Amino acid sequence: MNDTDIDADAPDRMLLQRMSAGDRVALGVLYRSYHGRLCRFLSRLTRRPDVIEEVINDCFWIAWQKAGTFHGDSRVSTWLMGIAYRCGLKALRQHGDEPVEDDTLPEQRTPAHDLDEDRELRDWLGKGLDRLSADQRTVIELVYGVGHTLDEVAVIMQCPVGTVKARLFHARVKLRNVLPGLAGETPIHRENAP
């Protein structure tokens, strides 16, 4: 981590410090601050809202218990994402990674406030992500969605950087072959990267 990262991470570190002293207000602030990105991250693993909420709460329950042991070796977001990833995998083992039946899903899978353009973008993305493995979806989310570096993704997924690179590479190749290009274009079918 460079100085810029440390500065940007300072508010989260402060919240963790307060949590380690039993400050529930700090827990609430951190919870709300990460809820959106954890929701989206976990939605790449499962489509069940009850499982997503359970995993987020498991994650923050652990963060509450272990806040005092955070030594700042990584960014708080990397630490939290790592916990959420492991909790998510455990939940998948318990519940299975199959989505619930459509009739038990909320009425609208697409938020009502979505613009047509966003809805189209979601559909476009969904077609691609459906073809990826859970590990590949996770890497794509962490790199493109959350903005983590290769090293950080390796810490989160507890695997070598080379493995992350390989997953990212294969995911990108698959997406390029599967996803239609920009509006009106046909998919580009190529087996290998440039």
Next chain:
Amino acid sequence: MTFPSNSERDCVRAWEAMPWVLQGSATHEQGEWLEGHLAQCEACRREYDQQSRLRLAMSLPSDIPVDANIGLGRLLARLDTPEPQEVRLRSRSGNWLNRALVAVVLLQALGIGALGMKLWSADGSPLYRTLSQEAPPAAPGAIRVVPDTAMTLADWNALLHALRLKVVGGPNDVGAYTVAPTDSASAPRTTLQQLRATRGIRLAEPVISAP
């Protein structure tokens, strides 16, 4: 083996740089170089456009409605009752491997217990005797007898029957038998004299217990 041409190498470099330039973690020089490459490479420009679109799509909020306030409320309630939750988490974390190991250990414990019970209920006397242990007491009125090798089994049996004796030990290395009266009323001294007087008996001596 063929090596990629310069333009192919540039395309590989551009491919690798795209995610990091898009997320803003690439260096300024990397960004400038990619921009220059894209200006002259149509294929990479198309790829970069798709990557930009991918990043835009990935940045959309989750389409699965999960209420943060309700979730936080449940979490805080959970913190107030930590004990049962701890138990629940522990029980959920036990996977099939742990359960199998526990089952194996229980099975072993049961086996050891059953074996112990069997050994406990069996006769505990060992099949050997140490030198420091006292010899088992000789039967009352026991006599050590050495019959002649020429004596027939029938004569030997008849003699034992006539004197109301039974063999309680032997023969040992020198062919001596230990005999004892079957009837406690018989006089050992008389029996001893009768044995000595019998033809075919080479030796008859009373067994005296060690002091």
